[in-house]
Amino acid sequence: IKGENGISQVLLRSPRGASARVSLHGGQVRSWKSEKGEELLFTSSKAILKPPAAVRGGITICFPQFGNRGSLEQHGFARNRMWAVDENPPPFQSVDSSFKASIDLIHKSSDDDLKIWPHSYELRLRVILSFDGNLTLISRVRNGNSKPFSFSFAYHTYFSVSDINEVRVEGLETLDYFDNMCNRERFTEQGDALTFESEVDRVYLSSSDAVGVFDHELKRTFVIRKEGLPDVVVWNPWDKKSRAISDFGDEEYKHMLCVDAAAIEKPITLKPGEEWTGLVELSIGASIQ
Numbered sequence: 419i420k421g422e423n424g425i426s427q428v429l430l431r432s433p434r435g436a437s438a439r440v441s442l443h444g445g446q447v448r449s450w451k452s453e454k455g456e457e458l459l460f461t462s463s464k465a466i467l468k469p470p471a472a473v474r475g476g477i478t479i480c481f482p483q484f485g486n487r488g489s490l491e492q493h494g495f496a497r498n499r500m501w502a503v504d505e506n507p508p509p510f511q512s513v514d515s516s517f518k519a520s521i522d523l524i525h526k527s528s529d530d531d532l533k534i535w536p537h538s539y540e541l542r543l544r545v546i547l548s549f550d551g552n553l554t555l556i557s558r559v560r561n562g563n564s565k566p567f568s569f570s571f572a573y574h575t576y577f578s579v580s581d582i583n584e585v586r587v588e589g590l591e592t593l594d595y596f597d598n599m600c601n602r603e604r605f606t607e608q609g610d611a612l613t614f615e616s617e618v619d620r621v622y623l624s625s626s627d628a629v630g631v632f633d634h635e636l637k638r639t640f641v642i643r644k645e646g647l648p649d650v651v652v653w654n655p656w657d658k659k660s661r662a663i664s665d666f667g668d669e670e671y672k673h674m675l676c677v678d679a680a681a682i683e684k685p686i687t688l689k690p691g692e693e694w695t696g697l698v699e700l701s702i703g704a705s706i707q
């Protein structure tokens with residue numbers, strides 16, 4: 419299908435009415451809807467749809483850099499490039515036989531990209547919508563160089579929430595985190611579950627493979643299950659930062675929360691010919707406990 423900005427998107431649909439839309443611009447997941455038709459991902463009403471910058475919202479792929487931790491543009495360039503449909507993807511890890519709608523996309527370094535990051539690679543993304551409406555993203559990075567390279571990675575995920583004051587994140591208790599609000603100083607999480615009353619911008623380190631975002635008002639939990647991605651980013655800009663972001667409404671911070679499955683603290687290193695896989699599965703549950 420054609421997106422609002424004229425760029426092709428792939429629409430995945432489950433027999434029970436859940437759906438997802440994936441754009442060829444950045445391999446970005448632009449929408450994920452439940453069986454009831456509710457949009458589960460946040461997109462800013464002020465989002466700029468015209469490339470090259472990624473649309474503010476949905477799920478963007480941060481590669482080969484996370485945030486501004488390096489010399490590249492914020493969150494790396496892969497999310498700002500055009501991707502292609504991968505017609506003949508090499509075999510992925512085994513998939514069970516139940517219904518799945520899926521699409522395979524690929525992004526390779528262009529000559530211009532090689533000037534700013536001199537490592538050739540293939541980045542593949544498979545997006546799967548299951549019968550139950552769960553959304554799985556599997557990314558694979560292959561080193562096509564004669565030398566090793568290292569990278570960071572994140573599924574930068576804007577969840578839609580009813581009211582940020584009514585949200586808690588479970589599964590990060592007792593973990594160490596880097597606080598971007600305090601020059602990336604390292605702290606240890608003390609609380610039972612994370613709640614929000616001001617700007618939060620943290621990278622939690624080496625979390626367990628399941629994290630929950632509980633929306634008290636909607637009685638809904640996003641369950642984030644991940645593989646190959648040890649870290650979890652939690653970000654809400656709150657009021658002051660919101661006003662400084664031009665493609666974000668002043669009050670929109672109340673209705674979103676970014677929780678990203680990521681590999682940031684320890685960059686991934688691939689030898690020539692080696693491949694890395696990072697998976698995230700998003701589902702709706704009652705609770706993670």
Ligand code: TA6
Pocket residue numbers: 474475484485486492493574598619620651652653
């Ligand atoms: O930690 C998340 C973060 O890096 C924040 O510092 C914040 O700038 C955010 O990502 C926003 O990313 P985006 O590219 O969506 O503007």
